[in-house]
Amino acid sequence: MNEPDDPAAAPPGxxxxxxxxxxxxxxxxxxxxxRVNRWLLVVxxxxxxxxxxxxxYYWGGLGPGLxxxx
Numbered sequence: 001m002n003e004p005d006d007p008a009a010a011p012p013g014x015x016x017x018x019x020x021x022x023x024x025x026x027x028x029x030x031x032x033x034x035r036v037n038r039w040l041l042v043v044x045x046x047x048x049x050x051x052x053x054x055x056x057y058y059w060g061g062l063g064p065g066l067x068x069x070x
Contacts, residue, residue, distance in 0.1 A: 021032045 018034060019032065021030045023030055
């Protein structure tokens with residue numbers, strides 16, 4: 001079932017999907033469906049890259065006194 005592109009053609013009281021909201025916390029928090037902002041995706045990618053770098057470069061091995069050096 002296709003939605004009409006013209007908002008005037010929508011039935012009265014109909015709210016487009018991207019404008020529908022859900023309430024949480026007794027109405028104190030409102031959330032809607034939408035896209036994730038590009039800047040937030042960049043932050044996620046940077047944190048992931050930093051996590052991989054940190055895990056490879058600064059990984060502590062087995063711990064103090066537990067290294068298997070012969």
